[in-house]
Amino acid sequence: MQTESIQDQKTTDQESIDITGSEAVLKALIAENVDIIFGYPGGAIMPIYDALYDYNDKLEHILVRHEQGGIHAGQGYARSSGKVGVVFATSGPGATNLVTGLADAMIDSTPLVCITGQVFAHLLGTDAFQETDVINITTPVTKWNHQITDANEIPSVLAKAFYIAKSGRPGPVLIDISKNAQIQKFNYTGYTYCNHIRSYRPKPNIRKEYIEAAAEMINKAERPFVIFGQGVILGEAEAEFKAFIEKGGLPAAWTILGLSALETDHPLNVGMLGMHGNYGPNVLTNECDVLIAVGMRFDDRVTGRLDRYAKQAKVIHLDIDPSEIDKNIKADIPVWGDCKETLPMITELIDLKQHDSWTNKFKDCNEKEIEAVIYDEMHPTSEHMTMGEVIDQLNEITKGNAIIVTDVGQHQMVACRYAKFNQSKSNITSGGLGTMGFALPAAIGAKYGAPERTVVAIIGDGGIQMTIQELGTIMQNNVNVKILILNNRFLGMVRQWQQLFNDKRYSFVNIESPDYVAVAKGYRIEGNSISKREDLKQSLTKMIEHNGAYLLEVFVGKENNVFPMVPQGCGVSEIRLK
Amino acid sequence: MKQEFTITIYTENQVGLLNRIAIIFSRRKINIESLNTSPSEVEGIHRFTIVIDETEEVVRKVVRQIEKQVDVLKAYFNTNDEIIWQELALYKVPTDTIAEKAKVERLLRAYGARAVVIRKDYTIFETTGQREETDTLLNVLGPFGLIEFVRSARVAIIKDSKGFYEKLKEFEQSKPVTRIDSINRSRIEEETIDL
The missing domain is CATH 3.40.50.1220 (TPP-binding domain)
Structure with missing residues (x-):
């Protein structure tokens, strides 16, 4: 580590004791007011999990079903709480499974500290079992990353990690800790918060x-x-x-x-x-x-x-x-x-x-849009429901007080267009990266970040199938999230583009779904599926009022499009109303 | 219009930083023409000197993205007329050709080449200069049985720079200064040229 001039030093405890690197990691998390970790154990991070066994009363750990689910949960937590999300994963595949979430957090400026286990330092570079070059893989998708091979570094590097993740324009930080450093005993003299790094200016000078x-x-x-x-x-x-x-x-x-x-x-x-x-x-x-x-x-x-x-x-x-x-x-x-x-x-x-x-x-433009788009979306003449009327009905029930977590695609655009919000940090979506599969795990994290609030995950029939395994996390931890699947039996956004720009050549957008209610039931989650308008209000109410997680599948029109639309390559004033 | 720019970066000495900086260029498919890392005038602080061929607009954006990296203290970019720069080249030629051909000896002298090693079978010459100079000597030595050639990366000093000590002092203050200054500086002279 470089010598940084750290001033305004605040040290948590003045003890001078011999502890393992793993314990130092957990002490750092406690000092940083972390209350929850989303993670998945494995060989190279076992010493940290072993230490966690004794810290169960101070740190809650949520066992996810896939590391991608873990990091999206960390993102959802950070976005709903404004705090730093913390994620654990093991080396190799555990670490590479974080990459999509890191890229997502990087482009959407979400503060995360991810801790990955790494093989023993003497095995680095030898293609050891579950070894990947995590630092180099994650360099373009992290605000900062660092590999620790000596336990003495752990307190100062973690302090730096939290400071970098949350200060200035926030972003994800990854700390890779070799197994020997996790096991190594060292003389621990307390935790010093980082509030300055000489090479890093989180806020530019105001002129x-x-x-x-x-x-x-x-x-x-x-x-x-x-x-x-x-x-x-x-x-x-x-x-x-x-x-x-x-x-x-x-x-x-x-x-x-x-x-x-x-x-x-x-x-x-x-x-x-x-x-x-x-x-x-x-x-x-x-x-x-x-x-x-x-x-x-x-x-x-x-x-x-x-x-x-x-x-x-x-x-x-x-x-x-x-x-x-x-x-x-x-x-x-x-x-x-x-x-x-x-x-x-x-x-x-x-x-x-x-x-x-x-x-x-x-206002005039809005009138025009209501006439051309919004009215029909809210009051469709077709027997099939529109996504817009589902969101509109949801607004009436939640009164704009819910956290809405969306996935990516048509339902995301419709939800963002029509959902009502009364307070900040209520819209959680994958904006920059457009990560399908984001919503279900992010909703889990969002609920932990704001336990008193209603969290509704709105997901398409494509995205839900990308991270559906996280229903297991919801089951095991009784996470009270509402899962609203808007099923149009298509990968709708791609289909819309194929319709508008590729002469309706529907290439591989026809996606089949399982019986979601049965799948949910398999995970001991209650659910319902509807396709008739007259069932909508009552079903949504039941979903929101249900005590615990609930899955509601709503079948919507197969070939509905999202409008207005600025086609790619056009200027904003060339926006199409139909 | 693309032209040669020299980027000077002051950094912490951190493993992996070279990659972090390199991918800012490769991500935009910009080829690095020359890259040198060395100590700087300030102890413990490293200095990267990178040469690329790009438009000023792109260089400005790239430099800001470099400066954004946590372990980068400061990054500057300059055109060739704003810097003093040199490269070093080594040439390995058969000793007998030099001994036998008076023309070669004259050439080496004309280009200010200096013999570093003289052996029975080969001689190694060194020149220091700008690209055109080392290139010209390379071209003229070619026909005389040049065995090996290598050229170093560019090293450059910014003419207008007052060094890095003052900046570092500012950076080492624990509270990043929220400087509310009213200096009237033109828009283009942002922090990147703030030497």
């Missing part, structure tokens, strides 16, 4: 001139438009954000990960951006005069074709990660920094204003 310039530009704007992402949630800046848009009278639209940072019913919440976002936010992006991006990264699913994106607008970009500024969209005013700090500074300088005629344009 006053840009704050002033941003405020001035907003004050002069006639058609200002705010687009916000998960940065608002990760920075816990929801109140600061609301104060900002309310003072400036600024209409605000969200990215899929920014969803729930601002309550759905807020008068300035104008809806969702992007490929399947709302009509107004997309077309008016190309009519605003000042575009204010807060904690979002101009993903291609948000911008569509870059050379047709907001060309008329001046762009103000607030981000904690300097490498995001100018990455996709050139910012006229870059406001580097944590938006929890920068937003109030700008709010102070902007005029109290309303932009009624401009905000009304969003």
Whole structure:
């Protein structure tokens, strides 16, 4: 390890005792206020699991059914609680099974500390049993990773791991610990929290001139438009954000990960951006005069074709990660920094204003969208149910108070478009990576992260079959999650693209499902399956009110499409309503 | 327009960091033309010197992504006219050709080559200079039975740099400074050129 100047040292206990590396790992977790670990044991991590046997009263461990389930659960936990998710896996296949979750957490900025066992240090590089080069495999998908082969390193490296995972723009950290280091006894002198690493600046310096310039530009704007992402949630800046848009009278639209940072019913919440976002936010992006991006990264699913994106607008970009500024969209005013700090500074300088005629344009667009898309989605004339009416009915029952965890595909877009939210950290989905199979394990983690809240996992018939084994985790731990499968008997999103862009050449999107209710029953989970509209309300109510996990399968129209849609390669104003 | 850029990176000495930096280039399918790691003017801090052929826009983005890495202290990028740079080349030639052919001796002298090893069967010459110089000598020696050739990575000093000590002092402060300064700097001169 490098010598870091760690100041403001806080040490948990001043004891000087001989303990094993494994115990040091667990002591570090306790010091970091970890209360739950999602994991799966194996040969190379056995010493840590052996130590865990004695720490059962201090650390809860949830045995998952697959390491991918473990890491998605860790992500769900982190997203619903705002804390760091902790995951254990063994070497080799255990570690490689984490890779998808690491990539997902990396692109969605989710704080995780993953601990993997590794073969004995003397076997490294020899193709030993269950040896993989985990550090090099995970380098592109971790914020930081480190291999420990000497137990003396464990306290300081874990302190660093937690600090890096949660500070600045959060992300996943992986610590690989060789078996000899887990067994090794060493002199433990307590745990010192890390709050500074000289080579790492989690928050860039705030530059006053840009704050002033941003405020001035907003004050002069006639058609200002705010687009916000998960940065608002990760920075816990929801109140600061609301104060900002309310003072400036600024209409605000969200990215899929920014969803729930601002309550759905807020008068300035104008809806969702992007490929399947709302009509107004997309077309008016190309009519605003000042575009204010807060904690979002101009993903291609948000911008569509870059050379047709907001060309008329001046762009103000607030981000904690300097490498995001100018990455996709050139910012006229870059406001580097944590938006929890920068937003109030700008709010102070902007005029109290309303932009009624401009905000009304969003309302007009919304009317148009209701007429062309939303009304039919909510009141279909077909006998088959739509995904939208299921979500709408769910809103009525949960009143927007539930945590909604979604998988990836049509149901995800529909759920994000129509689900109501009253509070932050309520929408959990795989945004950047688009990981099918995310929702079921993430819902388990989300429930542990917010035990008092109702957690509904909305999943398609494709995604559920990717991580369905986690029903076993739900069974064994009595995790009270509601599983809502929207079954259209297709891999719906790919089918929609094949219909629209590949002349209906439905290539391998026809997916069969098992009898989900029977599968759930096999796992001792109650369930029901419906296909008639008249059963919907009652079945959803039963699912929510049921004491414990419940699986509800709802058959929806086979070839329903999600609209509006910005086709790939088109600009946002070329959004299609049908 | 693509041109040669030299990227200078100050880092901690951490196993695996080379890979972490290299994949930032390979991910964008950028070929690294030259890469050197060495100690820097500050004890315990390493210095990478990387040369790539890219547009300024891409280099700027890449440098920010490098600087974002936890173990990277600072990264700079410069065009060739902003740096002093050198490469070292070694040439192994049969001793008899040099002894017999006066032209070869003249050439070596003209290019400032220095003999490092002289043996009965071969002689090793060394030159230090920029790419064109070492290349030209390579080309002219070719016909005279050049046995081996190798060239080092580029090492470069940034003309405008005041060194890294001051930056390091700032970084070592425990509380990252939330500097609210009002200096009027042009937009383009962001932290990456903040020497």
